Amino acid sequence: MKKLIDAVDDVVLDAMRGMAAAHPSLRVDLEQRVIVRSDAPRTGKVGLVSGGGSGHEPLHGGFVGYGMLDAACPGEVFTSPVPDQILAATTAVSGGAGVVHIVKNYTGDVLNFQMAAELAEDEDIEVVPVVIDDDVAVQDSTFTAGRRGTGATVFAEKIAGALAESGGALADVAGVAKEVNERSRSFGVALTACTVPAAGRPTFELGEDEIELGIGIHGEPGRERVRLRTATEIVDAALSAIDEDMPLSGSEVLVMVNGMGGTPLMELYGAYAAAEKWLAGHGATVSRRLVGNYVTSLEMAGCMISVCRLTPRLTELWDAPVETPGLRWGR
Amino acid sequence: MDTYAWMVRFAELVSADAERLTRLDSAIGDGDHGSNLDRGMRAAAEALSADLPPGKVLMTAGRTLVSKTGGASGPLYGTALRRAGKALGDASEVGAAELGAALRAALEGVQELGKAEEGDKTMVDALAPAVTAYEAAAGEGLATAARAALDAAEKGAEATVPLQARKGRASYLGPRSVGHQDPGAASTVLLFRALAETAASS
Numbered sequence: 332m333k334k335l336i337d338a339v340d341d342v343v344l345d346a347m348r349g350m351a352a353a354h355p356s357l358r359v360d361l362e363q364r365v366i367v368r369s370d371a372p373r374t375g376k377v378g379l380v381s382g383g384g385s386g387h388e389p390l391h392g393g394f395v396g397y398g399m400l401d402a403a404c405p406g407e408v409f410t411s412p413v414p415d416q417i418l419a420a421t422t423a424v425s426g427g428a429g430v431v432h433i434v435k436n437y438t439g440d441v442l443n444f445q446m447a448a449e450l451a452e453d454e455d456i457e458v459v460p461v462v463i464d465d466d467v468a469v470q471d472s473t474f475t476a477g478r479r480g481t482g483a484t485v486f487a488e489k490i491a492g493a494l495a496e497s498g499g500a501l502a503d504v505a506g507v508a509k510e511v512n513e514r515s516r517s518f519g520v521a522l523t524a525c526t527v528p529a530a531g532r533p534t535f536e537l538g539e540d541e542i543e544l545g546i547g548i549h550g551e552p553g554r555e556r557v558r559l560r561t562a563t564e565i566v567d568a569a570l571s572a573i574d575e576d577m578p579l580s581g582s583e584v585l586v587m588v589n590g591m592g593g594t595p596l597m598e599l600y601g602a603y604a605a606a607e608k609w610l611a612g613h614g615a616t617v618s619r620r621l622v623g624n625y626v627t628s629l630e631m632a633g634c635m636i637s638v639c640r641l642t643p644r645l646t647e648l649w650d651a652p653v654e655t656p657g658l659r660w661g662r
Numbered sequence: 663m664d665t666y667a668w669m670v671r672f673a674e675l676v677s678a679d680a681e682r683l684t685r686l687d688s689a690i691g692d693g694d695h696g697s698n699l700d701r702g703m704r705a706a707a708e709a710l711s712a713d714l715p716p717g718k719v720l721m722t723a724g725r726t727l728v729s730k731t732g733g734a735s736g737p738l739y740g741t742a743l744r745r746a747g748k749a750l751g752d753a754s755e756v757g758a759a760e761l762g763a764a765l766r767a768a769l770e771g772v773q774e775l776g777k778a779e780e781g782d783k784t785m786v787d788a789l790a791p792a793v794t795a796y797e798a799a800a801g802e803g804l805a806t807a808a809r810a811a812l813d814a815a816e817k818g819a820e821a822t823v824p825l826q827a828r829k830g831r832a833s834y835l836g837p838r839s840v841g842h843q844d845p846g847a848a849s850t851v852l853l854f855r856a857l858a859e860t861a862a863s864s
Contacts, residue, residue, distance in 0.1 A: 409692055410732040438830045442737035442775060446728060469834050476833045530693060549692055551834060 332526040332533070339528045343385045343405055350392055354656050357395055363419040364412070366392040367402040371424045377495045377504045378402070378424030381433040381488055382417060383440055384409040386527070387548055390484060390626045393657030399492035400433075400655070408527050408629075409549045411439035417447030421456060429457040429501035433488055433508060435480025436464035437549075459505040463487055465517045465637065467576040468545025468554045479547045482589050482637030483515035485625050486649075489658060493651035507648065511639060516577045518569040519553070519635035521546045523593060525628050544568055548591075548628050548635075562598065566605040569636040570613075577640070580614035585639040585649060587620070592627035594634055599623065602634055610638075619649055625657065663756040663804055664864055665716040669723045669743075672856035673703035679852060686845040690832035695735060695845040702731030702739070716756045720747030720764070734830060735846065738772055738785065739853075745771035758804040765793045765811070776829065783827040783839065785846035788818040792854050808854070808861035815854040819847035 336342050344361060351359035358367040372378065381391040382404030391403035401424035406412035421430050430451065434444045441462060448458040465483035491508035499507070521543040524533035527550075534550035537543060542565070545554030560568075573579070588603040590596070603622045610617055618641060626635065639645070652661035676683070676699050683696030706726040710719055724743030727736050749767035750756055756764075769789050778784040780791075795814035799807040820843070827839040830846070 406732050410694060410698065411734075413729055413732050413736060415729050438776070439733040439737075442734055443732065445775070446737050446741075470836065476829050476831070479834065527693075529697070534688075534693065547834060551692060551831065 332531065334526075334528055336528060342528050343407060346385065346388070347392075347405065350656070356654075357392075357656075360419070364416050365402055365404050365420040365423060366395050367420065367423045368395055368397075368400075371401050372426040374426045375428050375498075376426045377428045377499060377501050378421065378426060378430035379433065379488070379492050379495050379504065380404070380417065380420045380424060380430055381484070382406065382412045382420065382444075383435050383437075384411055384549065386629045387626050389624070389657030391488070394485070394488050394655050396653070396655030397662065398496045398651055398653035398655075399488055399658065401495075408529065411437065411443045414443050414446040414450060417444055418450045421447060421451045421458060422454065425456045429459065431491060431495070431501065431505045431508065432458055432460040433484065433491070434460055434462050435484055436462050436477055437479060438476055440480075457501060459501055461487065461491075461505050461508040461512065463512050465512060465515045466547065467516045467518050467572050468547075481519060481548050482517040482587055482626055482635050483512055483639065485587065485621070486515055486585065486637065486639045487511045489653060490645055490648045492653070493648040496651070507645075511645065514641075514645070515637060515639040516573040517635055517637040518572045519546045519548070519591070520544055520565050520569060520633045521550070521553070521591065521628075522559070522632040525550045525592065525631035527629070542633070545572070546628075546633070548626055550628050550631055562602045563605040565634075566602050566609055566636065570606060570609045570638075573636065573638055574613060577638075579610065579638065579640070582640040583616045583618045583646070584610065585619040585621075585641050586610065586617050587625065587637040588622045589626055589635045589637060590624040591631040591633040591635065592624060593630040593632035596623060599634060606636060618646065663716065663761050664860060665719040665750075665756065666710055666712045666714065667864070668857055668860040669710055669719060670707050671860055672853055673707040675852040675856050676700050676703045676849065683845050683849055686843055686848055689842040690827065690835055690839045691845060692831055694733065695849065698731050698733050699735050699739070699849055702727045702736055705730040715752055715754055717747045717750030717753060720744070720750065722747075734776070735849070738776055738846070741771040741775050742768035742789075758800045758807055761804065762797050762800045762807070765796055769793045778829045781825065782829040783822045783825040783832060783844045783847075784829050785844070785850045787822045787825075787844065788815040788847040788850035788854075791815065791818040792850070804864075805858075805861045808858040812851070812854040812858040815851045819843060819851045822847045
């Protein structure tokens with residue numbers, strides 16, 4: 332596998348160096364491994380921190396900035412950040428009004444954020460965690476680790492970020508992030524596997540004519556392996572799974588057709604056309620949309636479809652100005 | 663009980679077996695358990711020194727694991743060792759009974775954090791029977807109790823093979839997780855092998 336890198340061990344740090352050089356509006360701390368808004372901390376503003384394994388860019392570092400995250404902590408590739416890192420990010424953005432942690436539901440992420448929250452409380456910073464678990468491919472049960480956090484993380488970070496920017500209180504910012512999570516579902520499909528640089532070989536094997544339905548964002552296998560089918564059929568499988576879990580008929584929705592890193596935008600737009608047609612045919616109205624690479628899995632080919640059932644308030648917060656490397660409008 | 667020797671030996675065993683642990687994790691997880699725990703335990707062994715009190719050794723190892731490992735294994739092993747170290751307190755000598763209480767505290771810490779029960783196909787499936795076996799044999803001395811704990815941990819890890827995972831990343835696979843040994847249970851066996859070897863030679 333060819334990789335555009337200098338050295339396997341430096342991949343994450345080199346990416347952070349690049350973020351620092353390309354986006355002077357960010358404060359990148361290579362020592363603590365955190366990416367922080369340059370104007371943080373702002374007194375009286377609720378801080379919004381997220382993080383997770385690297386390899387999902389622009390998530391999360393690319394969403395740090397006005398109207399979205401205050402800080403992100405990138406872990407090793409596909410490995411959660413450590414508590415010290417999360418604590419450093421939390422301390423850096425704490426303006427006295429508390430800090431919300433947006434955590435994707437993976438055991439490692441949940442545990443490390445939990446330990447960081449305890450450490451932050453020792454320093455008198457109030458932390459409220461919000462766990463994102465929008466992936467319908469995993470059967471939910473109180474006896475398992477539950478559903479994975481995937482595409483809805485982008486929705487939650489944008490919408491909670493907007494509320495925090497406008498002066499929302501800690502409980503309200505956390506509350507709106509939870510509301511977004513409850514009203515969102517995602518389903519991902521892989522056309523190829525991906526290769527973690529340190530591993531040097533693909534995380535799983537997919538035949539030339541095979542696809543994996545219901546993948547998570549780390550290249551972990553999904554619900555079922557099937558033969559390659561058309562974009563329209565893949566979109567149908569994804570949206571049917573979502574609709575079965577959370578009926579969409581009669582709703583006004585925000586839709587993201589997200590590339591996993593290795594699929595051309597041309598193909599994503601093709602999938603988006605199929606998605607909009609599917610939704611219209613099933614009684615849903617698409618009022619906001621996002622097409623592109625927002626939550627990736629290294630160079631994996633494939634896409635993930637995420638849907639959020641909007642309310643007028645959520646729409647207003649989605650439309651609010653945002654200025655980050657990965658999302659920007661209205662400012 | 664020389665907790666310093668125990669931790670150094672654990673680091674050696676993890677290093678020697680890192681590839682096997684990663685292979686087990688590739689089958690049902692994300693293929694990094696061996697390399698992550700190896701990175702963490704190397705750092706932990708470096709942070710330790712033989713002249714620290716026994717409890718402090720375990721707390722330092724635990725704190726380093728939490729800081730350096732990432733993933734789920736850092737917080738879980740880190741908490742286990744920190745709790746064990748805390749239970750030992752400032753004592754300069756650790757006997758069979760004290761170590762039993764420390765192991766029980768480690769198990770409680772892991773279950774509190776990870777919310778796993780026996781049978782969920784996690785490290786608890788090796789840790790819980792090991793602690794119980796240790797306690798049952800503690801009256802016969804440290805070396806015997808540690809040996810009993812190792813035997814129980816091995817049996818517990820082996821018994822995870824037919825289980826369907828209900829916690830951790832393997833749980834996303836559902837029935838496809840059956841037929842593979844849990845990597846966390848496998849590394850827990852190494853923790854008790856290191857303990858048994860250390861106890862036997864002291």
